[in-house]
Amino acid sequence: MSAPTEERYTFQAEVVQLLDLMIHSLYSNKEIFLREVISNASDAIDRFRFAKLTEAELADESDESLEIRVAYDKDARTITISDNGIGMSRQEVMDNIGTIAKSGTREFFQALTGDQRKDATLIGQFGVGFYSSFIVADRVTLTTRRAGLAASDGVRWESDGRGDYSLEPVERAERGTEIVLHLREEEDDFLNSHRLxxxxQKYSDHISLPILMAQERTAAGGDDEPGEDAVVNRASALWARPKSEISEADYNEFYKHVAHDFADPLTHLHSKMEGTYEYTLLLFVPANAPFDLWMPEARHGVxxxxxxxxxxxxxGQLMPNYLRFVRGVIDSADLPLNVSREILQSSRVVDSIRSSAVKKVLRLLKDLAEKEPDKYATFWKEFGDVLKEGVAEDYSNRDDIAKLLRFTTTKSAADTADTSLEDYVGRMKEGQEKIYYLLAPSPAAAKSSPHLEIFRKKGIEVILLGEAIDNWLITSLPDFEGKRLQSVAQGVSDLGAMEDEEEKEASEKAGTELVGLVERLKTALGDKVTDVRTTNRLTTSPACIVADEPDIEMNLARRMRGSGLPSQPVLEINPEHALVRRLDRETDEQRLSDWAHVLYSQSVLTLGARIDEPAAFVERLNDLLMTLAEEKAE
Incomplete structure (x- = not known):
């Protein structure tokens, strides 16, 4: 029986595109290849540790002297990185090396900025770090055997990065993976002990596994020769070191490793808890939203x-969904090493850790908002919509989360969300008892809504809500510090208490004078509306749509039912508007009916909703405009 022979395979199309990028574009920060390959080796050893605890067939595998080795050969012009971690089977090599996970491929290429240094550092974030080897190598050889398989189940993968790769079975006594980089002609400066x-030490000093390199010694002839292996990094968990021994640069580099990010974090917390349970938190808030922030299946945080x-x-057991942007490490001294996800779900230890971690992160954000408002503004821009989810998800911390919220209001200088609820309450006018807000389909629609007219006139601040998450937020936050949140587009306007006597008399008089018009409009519109009434909420617009439901905000009700109107729409008319006064004098009932439908349709459109018969609306409007033009000509 003949021995198995080498087989050749073609790379997935995305891999070919990526390899071309590695070879021809990302050359300004070449040294990242070593960071990425060492990081993969560290992950492989972590996976072995976990697999040994959960897979019975690996019980006899040795877990002593787990380490990463880096070596170089000047004559052969190679760099070798090896580990004794989990290793890979033949199928895993084909799955992990021959293809890129489709979930991140497109996002990776879309995220490229044209800045070579930043683009290079995106490699790890998108799980394609192995391919960075081709930045410096024109041929890469990978030899591996998965833990638990026989020595004869080893596999060798090799490629020059030009479109295909070879696979062949080999004998490999050791479990784990060895990667040999055959350097390009111009990369000889990496064949140097000091450089490596x-x-x-720059990128991987925080890794808690020993990284070994042969110490260089000078031979009799003056040439450098490798000596005995020595540990290059500190090989201790960063979070276990005293904070006094850790520099800001150490924290930043560890964050970049654990988060696969190119930028420094916005802020971090490092806390060791001792008492009923003992655990350490090293948690970071990124400065930029990760590409998978809104992917429900993504879990790359803690x-x-x-x-x-x-x-x-x-x-999801350690950090709630609304804090999914948090990155870092939680290290427990009380959980068993063979802990499973099922155990985590019912563990008092985990419940205690989670509760403490959440409160500390919220406190960290509170301190950031108070002491470094510019940084907090960056945080809110990147993660504000995610944090809003916490108001609905985390009742026990709702008040603390509410204080962290930021909004655009009618008093904001720009579209920036710069107002807290505490700011709003502090600016409330004398006699104002409620926090007013407006939900709209978009921020632009909120700013131009006719529902704001009387509030602008009276100088009463209104919070403008135009994001999809705001629907969920507002139903979960009925009040803040004893002040009820009230929609400006819901029910009868409640500003009467803030009117002076002259304004009240004028409103009552206008309402009395237009009783007949109100009834005629109601008849003309039929079942399109629940009611027609005069209002004091408008100053420049002739009419608007509001909801008559006492407890359901109109725009929320509209969105919950699709793109239609709430079940109880009310047309409110402005008794001071010239068009409304003109309609009160209209004697032609058909023309009044047409105007009624035009007013209704315009009000629906300004609400951001969809009218049922756009062609009929246009026809009515054109007819009315023609009639007005003819009357003017006469």
Missing amino acids: RTII KLHVQRVFIMDDT
Whole structure:
């Protein structure tokens, strides 16, 4: 029986595109290749530790001397990175090396900025770090065997990065992976012990596994020769070190490793808790939203360690969904090393850790808002809509989250969300008892809504809500510090208490004078509206649509029912508007009916809703305009 032979395969199309990018474009920060390959090796050892706890067939595998080795050969012009982690089977090599996960491929290419340094650092974030090897190598050889498989199940992968790769079975006694980079002609400066050590200490010093390199020694002839292996990095978990020994640069570099980000974090917290339960938190708030922030299946935030051993990425037990942007590590001394997701879901230890972590993150954000408002403005721009989810999701912390919210209001200088609820309450006018808001389909629609007219006239501030998440937010936040939140587009205007006697008399007189018109409009519109009434909420517009439901905000009701109107729409007319006064004198009932439908349709459109018969609306409007033109000509 003949021995298995080498087989060749073609790369997935996205891989070819990526390799071309690596080879021809990302050359300004070449040293990142070592960071990425070492990071992958560290992940492989973490996965082995976890698999040994959960897979019975790996019980006999040795977990002593887990380490990463880096070596170079000047004569062969190669750099070799090896680990004794989980390794890969043949199918895993084809799945992980021959293709890129489709979930992130398109986003990776869309995220490229043209800035070579920033683009290079995106590699790890999108899980394509292995391919960075081709920045410096014209041929890469990977030899691996998965833990638990026989020595004869080893596999060798090799490619020059030009479109295809080879696979062949090999004998490999050791589990784990070895990657040999055959350097390009112009990359000989990496064949230097000092250069490699500097790169490792710059990017990978925080990795808690020992990274070994042969110490260079000078031979009798003056040439450098490799000596015995020595640990290059500090090989201790950063979060376990005293804070006094950790610099801001150390924190930033660790964040970039754990978050696969190119930018420094916005802020961080490092806390060791001792008492009933013992655990350490090292958590970061990014400066930029990750590409997968709105992907429901994505979970790349907080990593759970037990006694410094990586166990798993959080799947919702450690950090609530509305804090999914938080990155970092939680290390527990009380959980068992073989903890499972099922155990996490019913663990008092985890409940305590989660509660404490959430409160500390919210406190961190509060401090950021108070002490560094410019940084908090950056945070809100990137993650504000995510944090809003917490008002509905986390009742126990609702008040603290509400204080962190920021809004655009009618007093905002621009479209920037710069007003807190505390700011709003502090600016409330004398006699004002409610916090007023307006929900609209978009921020632009909110700013131009006719429902704001009387509030602008009286100088009463209104919070403008135009994002989809605001529907959910407003139903979960009925009040703030004893002040009820009230929609300006819901029910009868309640500003009467703030009117002076002259205004009240004028409103009552106008309402009395137009009783006949109100009834005629109601008859003309039929079942399109529940009611027609005069209002004091308008100053320049002739009419608007409001909801008559006492407890359901109109725009929310409209969105819940699709793009139609609430079940109880009310047409409110402005008794001071010239058009309304003109209609009160209209004697032709058909023409009045046409005007009634035009007013109604215009009010629906300014609401941001959809009218049922746009062609009929246009026809009526054109007919009325023609009639007015003819009357003027006469």
